[in-house]
Amino acid sequence: MSMHPEPEDSRLEPGLSAVLSERRQLINLAYRFLGSLADAEDVVQETYTRWYAMTEQQRDAVAAPGGWLTTVASRICLDLLGSARARRERYVGEWIPEPLPDRMEWLSGRTGAAGPDPADRITLDESVNMAFLVVLDSMTPAERVAFILHDVFHYSFAEVADIVGRSPAACRQLASSARRRIATAQPPATATAQRADIVRGFKQAWAAQDIEALVGLLDPDATTIADGGGLVSAELRPVTGGQDIARVFAGVAGRAPDLTILERTVNGQPGLVAQQDGVTVSVLAFDVSGDRIKTIWAVRNPEKLRPWTAG
Known part of the structure; x- marks a missing residue:
């Protein structure tokens, strides 16, 4: 069926x-x-x-x-x-978690379908931004499930206990532990309009290979994490420091003069998509704190980019 x-x-x-x-x-x-x-x-x-x-x-x-x-x-x-x-x-x-396309994007992955089916859409909110998903990934399985069911989808702890196989009191503690992890990891929120301006500035500086401008947008202790999955070239370890990150991105632009950089919504927040010959080769999500970029997640694994290329 x-x-x-x-x-x-x-x-x-x-x-x-x-x-x-x-x-x-x-x-x-x-x-x-x-x-x-x-x-x-x-x-x-x-x-x-x-x-x-x-x-x-x-x-x-x-x-x-x-x-x-x-x-x-x-x-x-x-x-x-x-x-x-x-x-x-x-x-x-x-x-890195798989990036989600524009708000309420179709998830079914059926290429050439007549149109999005409302039953196959996902609701984007703060619980799917990339920074949030990365924190979730650091939790134990029981913490993650208890927190998402209770805090995001509003199931009672009695219902969560039936699913997780622990007592309601234990599930309450799991969700509380997860909340503490999130509170510790989440920086103060930056307004969406300001976040978009910063990401747009990064796009322009990247395309221009302007290392000085890139450094000005990056926190001195910023981190870039790339995910190629062993299928395409990508840094195997995080790159830290504004100067080093700026050189990496300028180098990418220098080696790929035909690179097209597009502003897109990534997991409900301003992000960038890099394309070559019309094919998406990288999706970038940003964690912005104040007026500086703290983290860049660059997903290059083609298996994770199918929703950005299907249809």
Whole structure:
């Protein structure tokens, strides 16, 4: 059965329509849990596979299908997060969450489809900006799941406990620990308009290979992290210091005179997309504090750039 409801789904029997309508919620959850669009899609597919593997009698006995689907998807994600460390040890270079395209962008990855399906869209808010996702990735799997379910999606700790397999009190402590991590890591917010001006200035200085201008926009202790996944060239370790980062970006522009740099929304915030011959080769997300750039995440792994090139 297709996991993508078509317009005629409005004529489906109410129970089936309600089950299919949970897809958006499940993708929203899974992306925040895993930081990967591809993995989120796989989790949702597996969740629906388990639903339809039950007999009709078993499905009819589920009082709240939406809750059942959320519980199953969350547990699948929890298992994946538990094995993520081993997978990361095999990953070449630094791992960065997959960047999301413009606000409410389509996630299904179906090239050439007629148009975005509202059921396949993800809601962008502060819980999917790149800095936030990076902090989430530093948490234990249980911390991450408890925090996202309770603080982002407003599940009660009793409901979280049923999913995580711990007591409500333990889940409350997990979410509290996650909040402390976020409070420690998050710098004071910079207004979106100011953030956009700073990113635009970086774009102009990068294109001009103006090292002095780049240094002026970067915090002296700034960090750039690149993710090539071993599939394309990328710095294998973070580059720190405004001067060194400026030289790296100026060097990239010098070696690729045909590079086109575009201003785009990346995970709900001002970012940049670099293209060569119309193909997206890098997506950049920025962490801005005050009037300086603190962190640049440059995703170059082509497997993570598919939503930026599909269609």
